[in-house]
Amino acid sequence: MKRNLLITILLLLFSGPVIFAQVTETFETATVSSNSFTNGTFTGNLTPTGTTGFIVQTFVGYGFNSSNRFLEHASPNACAITSTTTFRVGSLYLYPSSDGGSTNQTMNVSVTFTGKLGGVTQFTYTPPAADFTAALWSNTSNRGFSLVNFATPGHQNTNIDELVIDIGGAGNYIAVDNFTFTAVATPTITTSGTLTAFTACSGSNSLQQSFTVSASNLTNNLVITPPSGYEVSETSGSGFATSLSIPPVTGSVSSRSIFVRLSSTASGSPSGNIALTSTGATTSNVAASGTVNASPSVTLGSNPTVCNGATSAVLTYSAATNSPNQYSISWSAGSVIAGFTNLNNSALPSSPISITVPPGTGTGTFTGTLIVRNSSTGCASSNNVISVTVGPSPTITLGANPSVCNGTTSANLTYSGTTGTPNQYSIAWSAGSIIAGFTNVTNASLPASPLSLTVPSNPGAGTYSGTITVRNSTTGCSSTGNVISVTVTAPPTITLGANPSVCNGTTSANLTY
Numbered sequence: 001m002k003r004n005l006l007i008t009i010l011l012l013l014f015s016g017p018v019i020f021a022q023v024t025e026t027f028e029t030a031t032v033s034s035n036s037f038t039n040g041t042f043t044g045n046l047t048p049t050g051t052t053g054f055i056v057q058t059f060v061g062y063g064f065n066s067s068n069r070f071l072e073h074a075s076p077n078a079c080a081i082t083s084t085t086t087f088r089v090g091s092l093y094l095y096p097s098s099d100g101g102s103t104n105q106t107m108n109v110s111v112t113f114t115g116k117l118g119g120v121t122q123f124t125y126t127p128p129a130a131d132f133t134a135a136l137w138s139n140t141s142n143r144g145f146s147l148v149n150f151a152t153p154g155h156q157n158t159n160i161d162e163l164v165i166d167i168g169g170a171g172n173y174i175a176v177d178n179f180t181f182t183a184v185a186t187p188t189i190t191t192s193g194t195l196t197a198f199t200a201c202s203g204s205n206s207l208q209q210s211f212t213v214s215a216s217n218l219t220n221n222l223v224i225t226p227p228s229g230y231e232v233s234e235t236s237g238s239g240f241a242t243s244l245s246i247p248p249v250t251g252s253v254s255s256r257s258i259f260v261r262l263s264s265t266a267s268g269s270p271s272g273n274i275a276l277t278s279t280g281a282t283t284s285n286v287a288a289s290g291t292v293n294a295s296p297s298v299t300l301g302s303n304p305t306v307c308n309g310a311t312s313a314v315l316t317y318s319a320a321t322n323s324p325n326q327y328s329i330s331w332s333a334g335s336v337i338a339g340f341t342n343l344n345n346s347a348l349p350s351s352p353i354s355i356t357v358p359p360g361t362g363t364g365t366f367t368g369t370l371i372v373r374n375s376s377t378g379c380a381s382s383n384n385v386i387s388v389t390v391g392p393s394p395t396i397t398l399g400a401n402p403s404v405c406n407g408t409t410s411a412n413l414t415y416s417g418t419t420g421t422p423n424q425y426s427i428a429w430s431a432g433s434i435i436a437g438f439t440n441v442t443n444a445s446l447p448a449s450p451l452s453l454t455v456p457s458n459p460g461a462g463t464y465s466g467t468i469t470v471r472n473s474t475t476g477c478s479s480t481g482n483v484i485s486v487t488v489t490a491p492p493t494i495t496l497g498a499n500p501s502v503c504n505g506t507t508s509a510n511l512t513y
Helices: 335-338 433-438
Strands: 003-005 019-025 037-038 042-047 055-058 067-075 079-097 109-117 120-125 146-149 162-169 172-182 187-190 197-203 209-216 222-225 230-233 244-246 253-262 271-277 284-293 297-300 305-307 312-315 317-321 324-330 341-347 353-356 362-374 384-391 395-398 404-405 411-412 415-419 425-430 442-444 453-454 462-472 484-490
Touching: 019 037, 042 172, 079 109, 120 230, 162 172, 172 305, 187 271, 187 284, 209 222, 209 271, 230 415, 253 284, 297 384, 305 312, 335 362, 395 462, 395 484, 404 411, 404 415
Parallel strands: 197 284, 305 384, 404 484
Antiparallel strands: 003 019, 019 172, 037 042, 042 079, 055 067, 067 172, 079 146, 079 162, 079 172, 109 120, 109 162, 187 209, 209 253, 222 244, 222 271, 230 253, 271 284, 297 317, 312 353, 324 341, 324 362, 362 384, 395 415, 411 453, 425 442, 425 462, 462 484
């Protein structure tokens, strides 16, 4: 095939695709009546197709410069040169006619060129009609062909894959010769690696996965767009966004990892393709699918309050959602110092949760965070702040245990020095005391000292013991037991002799015993 290779070779000193040498196709060796032509690795396709469409024609001596072959379209309808290879058009020679090609009749003839890439218009150019009046078909040099120079409107460096030629006005015929163009290497995007199904918990990002991408011969940025619910990044663990735009360096994107994760706003089962696109390149897709599991939750009851010395506290809960079966508690630093122990993924019991209170904790409020977890999905609830308040136990300082005579029905027990604001007292008598008639007292109002202890009317002489505790009814805290006793003594007795008898005037009488 006859070619005129221009001297100028475009060197890539900027970000852009590989551009081959500019060539001029004269169609002298193209197949007559064909709807295509080739020039090296470049194939130009002609539309409309068919022998009456846009074809390679031969007419000896009537091409440009009296050559023999050229492209011809004998119709008022538009025609086009297309290619699977991106190209840039520099110039061509055009023979427009309004009388079927018999003469170069340019009156009422206009021609519009439209350059497209991927179906999208990149430029439109309508040369002045005056450009075609100087060429006559009888001129053996140009045979009526006129130069259309795409550098005139500045379109010579525009990448296209389709050049549409539309003759307007009275035009019904065109011929094209000496088509000068530059082939541009096809932009290519290459990926490797696949993604397994993602899983995440609602409100949280999934673990990341990655695939590899590289690209060459790009004319624009490499754009990476995941489906809804996913994020991508070039950096492991950070920089995630709903899309990436990577500029090429001298037309290439070097091989690199692209990290993918389900976003914290995803829900349901998001899936689709991660689309990798760039102008003129075939879209490369990486499939992504995943499941977002609902996080479990519980509604906690009131934070418990216990008395100093208690070994456990009860935390109630209700309204469990999404099947939690484990719980964890992370105590604050101060609580850990006080002896509280963190729990990790312990089996979640039915309400309530029993919280261990360490011995010797002392009074105060001890805080932590509780979460519940579904071990099947691995999803956990948000943090629930909890606390255990340890209140002081009241105390009482008792006086001496009372002693009464048998038959006395009460005994006074003095006290002083209470702490923890006790306002109730209880007495649990021993079994022997109960048999003797002493009665237990439960949460009776604590009077000012002394306490009046009820003594049965005839318990008999002896010491009767029991345990007394005092209580703060507001906190529910009680003192430790204080042992008390009531000693009952028998009254003294005497055995008398006979009553004495004396004479009147005697001043004394003796009574023996």
